[in-house]
Amino acid sequence: MYSVLVIVAALYLATIWHYQTSPKYVLFSTVIFALVYLVWGVIHHLKSKSFHARIVLEYLLVASLGIAIISTLLL
Amino acid sequence: MSIITKLRHWFTPHHTNNFRAKLLHNSGIFAIIGIILVGNVFLRLLDSTSLHILGFTSSITIDEVVRATNETRAAQGLKALSYNEKLADAARRKVANMFEENYWSHYSPSGKSPWVWFNAAGYNYVYAGENLAKDFGNTTRLMQAWIDSPTHRDNIVNSKYSEIGIAVVPGTLQGEETVLVVQLFGTPSRGSIPKKAITQATPVPVQVPVQVAEVKGQETIEIISQPKLNEFNITRALNLGTTALFILILIIDFYLAESLKLTRRVGNNWAHILFINLILLATVIVNAGKIM
Numbered sequence: 001m002y003s004v005l006v007i008v009a010a011l012y013l014a015t016i017w018h019y020q021t022s023p024k025y026v027l028f029s030t031v032i033f034a035l036v037y038l039v040w041g042v043i044h045h046l047k048s049k050s051f052h053a054r055i056v057l058e059y060l061l062v063a064s065l066g067i068a069i070i071s072t073l074l075l
Numbered sequence: 076m077s078i079i080t081k082l083r084h085w086f087t088p089h090h091t092n093n094f095r096a097k098l099l100h101n102s103g104i105f106a107i108i109g110i111i112l113v114g115n116v117f118l119r120l121l122d123s124t125s126l127h128i129l130g131f132t133s134s135i136t137i138d139e140v141v142r143a144t145n146e147t148r149a150a151q152g153l154k155a156l157s158y159n160e161k162l163a164d165a166a167r168r169k170v171a172n173m174f175e176e177n178y179w180s181h182y183s184p185s186g187k188s189p190w191v192w193f194n195a196a197g198y199n200y201v202y203a204g205e206n207l208a209k210d211f212g213n214t215t216r217l218m219q220a221w222i223d224s225p226t227h228r229d230n231i232v233n234s235k236y237s238e239i240g241i242a243v244v245p246g247t248l249q250g251e252e253t254v255l256v257v258q259l260f261g262t263p264s265r266g267s268i269p270k271k272a273i274t275q276a277t278p279v280p281v282q283v284p285v286q287v288a289e290v291k292g293q294e295t296i297e298i299i300s301q302p303k304l305n306e307f308n309i310t311r312a313l314n315l316g317t318t319a320l321f322i323l324i325l326i327i328d329f330y331l332a333e334s335l336k337l338t339r340r341v342g343n344n345w346a347h348i349l350f351i352n353l354i355l356l357a358t359v360i361v362n363a364g365k366i367m
Contacts, residue, residue: 016357021220058342061104066354068108069314072115
């Protein structure tokens with residue numbers, strides 16, 4: 001489960017590195033990464049039988065924090 | 076509640092916060108997002124006031140761009156380009172026109188091609204090229220962006236060119252303060268040799284530089300403008316600080332929870348740390364500059 005997140009993270013990093021001068025692609029990649037992260041969190045807690053709506057909200061907020069940090073920098 | 080108790084409440088798991096740092100509660104994360112957004116709006120409002128204390132700053136200099144260009148060419152076994160004042164004049168004319176007609180393109184809205192400025196400066200060429208950039212903070216990032224772009228790189232390592240001219244000029248383009256960089260390449264014609272070929276210029280957007288070169292007669296005068304606060308760099312610094320603090324709280328929370336063997340129904344700290352670390356890296360990597 002963790003390896004999936006690490007692979008997605010590596011792909012995100014490579015994309016950001018490649019498109020570092022294209023704000024549109026960087027922001028798009030960040031949104032995709034955040035969504036994947038949210039889905040990963042849901043699946044992870046479902047599998048570990050620790051799923052709760054409050055935890056989903058926590059992942060949603062952390063993902064939103066990531067998007068907010070990048071979007072305020074680029075927009 | 077003493078200061079230490081408050082800090083413990085916000086930053087470490089404790090019975091007062093249900094054994095989860097308050098800043099890691101959903102309300103805490105929501106508050107951090109709010110602070111980032113409100114802070115950003117405040118910065119932009121500050122920039123739009125008549126005080127206009129924010130602006131774009133850049134450390135790009137003409138000498139550095141010439142040196143970096145020639146270093147890239149040397150790595151390919153190509154001859155160094157010599158700096159030509161007529162080409163530099165053409166570059167300055169191009170920048171002046173971009174600000175005057177308010178466009179970011181190789182061709183002006185009125186249909187002027189890049190080559191018009193070569194002719195206006197009295198530079199007769201057999202080969203010519205153009206790279207444009209704006210919003211870059213330093214020469215290293217600017218050159219890296221050009222080199223990463225195949226079309227711009229082709230201009231930089233084109234063996235047909237023998238001379239270079241550069242203009243780095245701050246100004247307001249399309250409502251935003253910026254610094255435009257125009258890099259012109261050329262090979263002068265000898266006598267009556269007609270123009271044989273024109274290499275398509277590739278303009279690139281760059282962050283507004285602080286230094287401007289002006290030529291009066293035979294003298295090159297470097298003017299260094301007053302340093303300004305830079306909205307991009309301020310935002311980057313604030314965001315980096317926020318993400319670093321968030322990661323630190325997550326690590327402390329994880330460490331104490333493990334030490335105290337706390338059982339909690341919360342998100343996975345390591346996943347959060349990985350995600351926010353990637354965002355932090357992206358914040359460092361991302362470049363405000365643009366090339367065309």
